[in-house]
Amino acid sequence: MIAGCTTSDGGATTGSGDAKETGGDATTGTVGAATTGTSGAPEGTGMAAVDFEKDLKPALTTYCTPCHAGTEPKKGIDVTKLTAADKDKFGKIASEIEGGKMPPKDAKQPSEDEKKKVVDGLKALAG
Ligand code: HEC
Numbered sequence: 001m002i003a004g005c006t007t008s009d010g011g012a013t014t015g016s017g018d019a020k021e022t023g024g025d026a027t028t029g030t031v032g033a034a035t036t037g038t039s040g041a042p043e044g045t046g047m048a049a050v051d052f053e054k055d056l057k058p059a060l061t062t063y064c065t066p067c068h069a070g071t072e073p074k075k076g077i078d079v080t081k082l083t084a085a086d087k088d089k090f091g092k093i094a095s096e097i098e099g100g101k102m103p104p105k106d107a108k109q110p111s112e113d114e115k116k117k118v119v120d121g122l123k124a125l126a127g
Contacts, residue, residue, distance in 0.1 A: 050121040052084035059118045060093075063103045063110050090126035094119045 050056065057079075064079040073079075082089065096102040098119045103109060110118065 050124045052082075052121075052125060056118055056121045056125075057082070059110060059114050063108055066107060067103075084125060087126050090122040094122035094126065097122075 060079040060082065064077075067074045068077045068079045070078075077089070077093075093102075097110075097115060
């Protein structure tokens with residue numbers, strides 16, 4: 001992921017002079033150059049900024065909805081209703097996951113990679 005970022009950036013600059021100013025143009029203009037990069041960082045900026053909806057919510061939805069969604073979510077936390085604006089809850093959620101308390105041991109567990117990504121992402125967003 002991290003290495004992929006620099007590779008795909010390099011590819012974009014070969015496309016056109018505009019690419020360095022408006023990175024977004026590279027995808028519409030020169031498809032060939034953009035696809036030579038690693039698939040990890042399609043937007044170039046994806047690495048620095050965590051996108052809650054794209055990067056974190058899918059994992060939370062997968063592992064937490066059995067108990068944290070529906071009409072009576074545990075502790076009133078409905079992960080399907082969380083948005084990037086719920087920063088005040090992210091620190092708590094990150095520490096529950098990091099400490100191995102959530103998801104509970106008898107529930108479906110995320111891989112170490114997934115766990116790290118979600119915990120790091122939540123912490124980054126929580127500030
Ligand atoms: C098998 C059911 C289950 C799953 C799956 C589950 N939780 Fe929970 N969660 C609970 C229960 C029950 C509580 C309340 C009791 C407790 O604090 O242990 C809780 C409490 C919490 C709390 C509040 C703790 C507190 O002290 O206020 C957070 C935050 C939380 N869960 C986050 C998550 C996240 C994030 C996931 C997914 C990665 C998740 N949970 C998956 C059952 C679950």
